[in-house]
Amino acid sequence: MPAIPLLLIALFFLIGGIAHFALTDFFILAMPDYLGFHRELVLISGVFELLGAVGILVPSTRKLAGWGLIALMVAVFPANVHMALHPEAFPSIPVWLLYARLPLQALLIAFVWWAIHRKAPR
Secondary structure: OOOHHHHHHHHHHHHHHHHHHHOHHHHHHOOOOOOOOHHHHHHHHHHHHHHHHHHOOOOOOHHHHHHHHHHHHHHHHHHHHHHHHOHHHOOOOOHHHHHHHHHHHHHHHHHHHHHHHOOOOO
16 A cells, blocks of 8 residues: 555645546636646646546556656646736635745645655555
8 A cells, every 4th residue: 555645645636636627717717828728738737637646656657657746736836826926816715825835836846756755664
């Protein structure tokens, strides 16, 4: 059975990936205007979240999936910045939370990196 950190990461990205399909319009609002193909990018990122959620649980794909999730988090960071800079588009989310997500994303990246590089307990 995978370690608890890997299960937490998988659950987080499984929920996020499903949300990209269930709440597509919300995620489209988060897309910066300078990017095109908003719907397609939201759906593609959802697919990669789901792939990463599964891949991180499989020992043979764990590191690749982890690095893929890290790359995905870096790629979607502009959307998080866009949300923080345009809180009026997200009235149900407190402004402080929109800004708190920015450093929290760095912590999540570090957590994924740690989880894929840690030695399994004996």
